[in-house]
Each structure stands twice: as structure tokens, then as C-alpha cells.
Amino acid sequence: MKSLSFKFNLKGAREYKMTKKFYAVRTGRTTGIFQTWTECQAQVIGFSGAEFKSFPTIEAANEYLLSSKASEKEDSTPLNSDAEDAIPKSTSTSAVAYVDGSYNDADKTFSYGAVIFWNGEEFHLSKKVDDESLTDMRNVAGEICGSQAAMEFAIQKNCTTLEIYHDYEGIAKWPLGQWKANKVGTIAYRDYYDSIKDHLKVTFVKVKGHSNNTYNDLADELAKSAIF
Numbered sequence: 001m002k003s004l005s006f007k008f009n010l011k012g013a014r015e016y017k018m019t020k021k022f023y024a025v026r027t028g029r030t031t032g033i034f035q036t037w038t039e040c041q042a043q044v045i046g047f048s049g050a051e052f053k054s055f056p057t058i059e060a061a062n063e064y065l066l067s068s069k070a071s072e073k074e075d076s077t078p079l080n081s082d083a084e085d086a087i088p089k090s091t092s093t094s095a096v097a098y099v100d101g102s103y104n105d106a107d108k109t110f111s112y113g114a115v116i117f118w119n120g121e122e123f124h125l126s127k128k129v130d131d132e133s134l135t136d137m138r139n140v141a142g143e144i145c146g147s148q149a150a151m152e153f154a155i156q157k158n159c160t161t162l163e164i165y166h167d168y169e170g171i172a173k174w175p176l177g178q179w180k181a182n183k184v185g186t187i188a189y190r191d192y193y194d195s196i197k198d199h200l201k202v203t204f205v206k207v208k209g210h211s212n213n214t215y216n217d218l219a220d221e222l223a224k225s226a227i228f
Contacts, residue, residue, distance in 0.1 A: 021037075021054045021055065021056060022034070022035060022054065022055050022056075022057065022058045022060075022061040023035070023036070023037060023039070023040035023052060023053075023054050023055075023061070024052060024053055024054075024055060024061035024062070024064045024065050025040060025043045025044060025050070025051070025052045026051040026052065026053075026064065026065055026067075027050055027051040027052075028043035028044045028050045028051070028052060029042070029043045029044075030043050031043075031065070032065070033058060033061045033062065033065065037054075040052060040054075041089075045088065045089060045163075050205075087117065087122075088117045088163075088215075089117075090117040090118050090119060090120065090121075091119060092118075092119045092157075092158075092159075093158065093159050093160045093161070094118075094159055094160065094161040094162070094163075095116055095117060095118040095150075095153070095154045095157065095159045095161070095162050095163070096116070096117040096118075096162075096163045096165070097114055097115065097116045097117070097147075097150035097153070097154075097162065097163070097164050097165065098114065098115045098116075098164075098165045098166075098207075098213075098215040098216050098218065098219045099112065099113070099114045099143055099146035099147050099149075099150055099164060099165070099166050099171070099219055100112070100113050100114075100139075100142070100143055100146060100166070100167065100209075100216065100219035100220040100222075100223050101113075101139040101140060101141065101142020101143035101144070101145070101146055101168075101223050102139050102142055102220070102223035102224045102226070102227050102228075103135075103138040103139040103141075103142065103227075104227045104228060108132070108135045109128055109129065109130045109135070109227060110128075110129055110131075110134070110135065110137075110138065110139060110141045110142040110145075110227070111126065111127060111128045111129060111142050111223045111224070111226040111227040112125070112126065112127060112129070112142040112143065112145045112146030112149060112223050112226075113125065113126045113142075113146060113218075113219040113220060113221065113222025113223030113224070113225070113226065114126070114146045114149055114150050114153075114219055114222065115215045115218050115219050115222070116150055116153055116154075118153070118154070118157055118159065119157070123153070124218075124222055125146070125149055125150075125153065125222070126222040126223060126225060126226040127145070127149070127226055128226045128227050129141070129142065129145055133184045133185070134184065134185040136183075137183065137185050137186075139223075140168055140170065141185050142223055143166060143167075143168050143171055144170075144171065144174075144185055144186070144189045146219070146223070147164055147166060147171050147189070148189060148192055148193075150162065150164055151164075151192070151193070151196055151200060151202060154200055155196060155199065155200055159200060160199075160200065160201060161200070161201045161202075161203070162200055162201070162202050162203070163202075163203045163205060164202060164203070164204050164205070165205045165206075165207050165215065165216060166204065166205075166206060166207065167206065167207050167208065167209035167216060168209075169206055170186070171204060172204030172206065174186045174189055174190050175189060175190050175193035175194070175197075175202075176204070177190075
């Protein structure tokens with residue numbers, strides 16, 4: 001997929017006003033309550049299955065930690081906070097991607113958008129796809145293509161690890177064999193993952209769609225911009 005649209009350097013990024021919050025890490029390198037996003041980030045970024053959340057009071061954070069109810073495995077990046085806008089860490093061999101898809105019912109086409117962080121830079125990918133064999137999957141087809149485009153980007157940059165944030169659970173479950181791939185699109189997606197998994201370690205993290213998560217929303221906007 002030749003889909004790189006533009007990129008820009010992160011130097012001079014906006015500064016955000018930080019408000020007092022408590023970050024509770026229920027699953028991570030170290031669990032507990034942290035008073036800054038930097039401390040929290042060190043425990044959860046790159047940790048598969050991390051569970052964490054921000055709270056306005058230490059009492060609420062402690063209640064979350066003590067909760068025994070199993071929660072859905074979703075990215076709990078604090079919304080509308082400094083954590084939401086924190087730039088994901090990346091190196092020359094590790095990348096982080098947020099992907100999403102869109103669908104245009106008028107002409108039966110779909111698209112993908114991806115925000116990728118690599119080697120201290122932010123890249124935006126977007127592309128409209130016209131493939132009749134995949135249109136019945138609507139915007140999911142776009143998200144699949146976005147995830148695969150992120151993997152291809154990481155491989156081209158000689159990365160060894162890639163973290164993909166997505167809002168549709170099949171993006172992780174099809175390649176990992178947790179859902180059976182029985183459509184042309186899902187079979188091709190699974191097969192592609194199988195062909196690169198020994199060269200690129202991919203970690204999937206589910207986020208809530210349309211929940212004011214900065215980079216997930218941006219990926220959504222990129223996908224829409226390619227098709228509408």
C-alpha cells in the first residue's frame with residue numbers, strides 16, 4: 001500500500017495546561033496510584049493488556065484499584081487530560097499507531113486513516129479503497145487496511161515492535177486467531193499478519209471509539225477526509 005500522505009516534526013508541539021489528577025494502574029509493570037502521567041506512562045505504555053485510568057480524587061483511584069470486577073480489556077487512557085495529548089514514545093525500532101476506518105454508502109467505497117509515531121515524528125496516513133470484495137465489511141474493511149498499513153510502515157522503517165490502538169476488537173482477534181477469519185478481507189489480513197509476525201512484534205490495544213481520545217479521533221478524521 002502506497003499511502004503515506006504527509007508528516008511533520010513534533011518539535012514545538014503545543015503545551016497543555018495540566019490539572020491535578022491521580023492515575024491508578026490496575027495492570028502494568030508496577031501497579032498502584034501515581035500523581036503524574038509521566039509516572040503512569042512508564043508503567044503502561046508498551047505493556048500488553050495494561051489497565052489504567054485517571055481520577056480527580058485519590059479515594060476514587062483507590063476504589064478502582066480495589067475493584068474485583070473484571071473490566072473489558074480496553075485502553076483507559078485518561079480523556080480530556082494531559083495524558084490524552086501526551087505524545088507516545090517511539091524510537092528508530094519501535095512505533096505506535098492509531099488506526100480507524102470509514103465507509104461511504106453512496107459509492108460503496110471505504111477508507112482508512114492512521115496516526116503513526118516513529119523515531120520522534122508523527123506520520124499521517126490516509127487512503128480511499130475501492131474493492132467490491134470488501135465493501136460488505138463497510139468501515140471495518142478500512143480499519144483492517146489501516147492496521148495492515150501501519151504494519152507495513154513499521155517494517156519499511158525496520159522496526160522490531162509496533163503497538164496498534166484500534167476501536168474494533170476484530171482488528172486484534174482475527175490475526176491472533178481468537179476469531180475465525182472466514183471472509184476474503186479477514187483471511188488476507190490474518191495471512192499478512194502471519195507472514196510478518198516473526199519479524200515484527202505487534203501489540204494490539206483496544207480503545208473506545210468516539211470517546212475524545214485525541215489520536216483515535218484524528219485517525220477517524222483522516223479516514224473520513226479520504227472518502228468524503
